[in-house]
Amino acid sequence: MKKTMLTAAAAFAALAVPAAAHAGSAEGKIQVKLLATGVLPDGDISRINNPGVLALPANAALAANPHTYASDNVVPTVAIEYFFTPNVSVETICCVTKHHVNGAGSLATTNLVNNISIIPATVTVKYHAPLGPIKPYLGVGPTLFLVLDSEPGATAATFSSTTKLSSEAGVVVQAGVDVPLGSSGYALSLDAKKYWVSTNARWYNAAGVEQLSTRHKLDPWVLSAGVAYRF
Template sequence: MRKYLLAAAGLAALTTAPARAEKGDVLVRLRAIMVAPTERTGPVTPSFPGANTAVNNSVMPELDFTYMATKHIGAELILATTKHHVSGRGTLEGVGRLANTWVLPPTLTLQYHLLPEAHVRPYVGAGINYTIFYNEKASSALVNAIGATDVGLKDSVGYALQGGVDVDISKRVFLNFDIKYIDIDTTAKLTTGTLVNRERVHLDPIVAGVGIGMRF
């Protein structure tokens, strides 16, 4: 009986052991994220000085990888792409949706893990973001209003701030809750025949995510 009790105790200790990362480990997380722009947009000039734009939220999956240089210090690479719609405000509000674009914002952060040996492990991070805009398209409503229009958005380089927490499920698997602020500034270019309109856009989204991770 004593042998079975010791075996059961050993199994319980194993299943409740923290999923903490050690130096050289890789953490892989799969999250569902919501990208919520906190946009500030300028006038659409020269044709629509009384207009600006709004950008909608987007929900998508995200994959990220963290390499632990020490048990406290990790480097995380975040990979995701989201689709966003751009709508008119002011004198363009009646047009409704103006365009849509896909956004690819790979982000690299350096993290500090505060309690690496605990079952609940908070972390903070900061890093750099490079945002690529692709597959931009004018809406049919915009084309009907002003004519055939090509839409382009300039790529962006900015900083990223991060906070999050890992919560153990088993020795290797954990839940993850994460939030980021990403500095994304771009210029939108609308080309209609020989006429070119531009708008300065500060997207600066809050990216909130929840998911599951595994330590390798």
């Protein structure tokens, strides 16, 4: 009986060690965030690569005519962060966001691209100011916008059967604050990111011939709020 009790106690201790190692702590090495994120892209045309169906010169510098804009979206986001020191960490995020691009200016009322799916693969190095329990931070890093899918909008479908947006790299800066809820490891988190990244949009007819190519500024603001858990 005594041997059985000792065996059970040893098993319980073995299970308890990992549990203790993963207990919440406001000073833990790992932090996971679950956020609601608003993605607010620009989407404006910055250059005509191939005018195709537009009566404009190639590589035209655009002023008032024509313009486009990308729709906003709200998506769930997961962020994972590792603290090298109490003040320096690295963070990556995971989400998929969808948008469409419509015309403005001389292209007003047109629908050019629909169902653009993007993964904004992002890594930032963050500095957390040592200001007590409330932890404001600044961050900077690279990003890669992976465009998974897109299709011609209703207007573009009159001259195109497919459209492709290029996946491209850029940079991001961020600022935010984590507000711990006691010492349990939970916190409220507010975060703002500004991205600088562009994409080439190309429209093709059924024979695979390019009908139009434009350069677009995506350059989104990405605003997040949610809960964090640190351990």
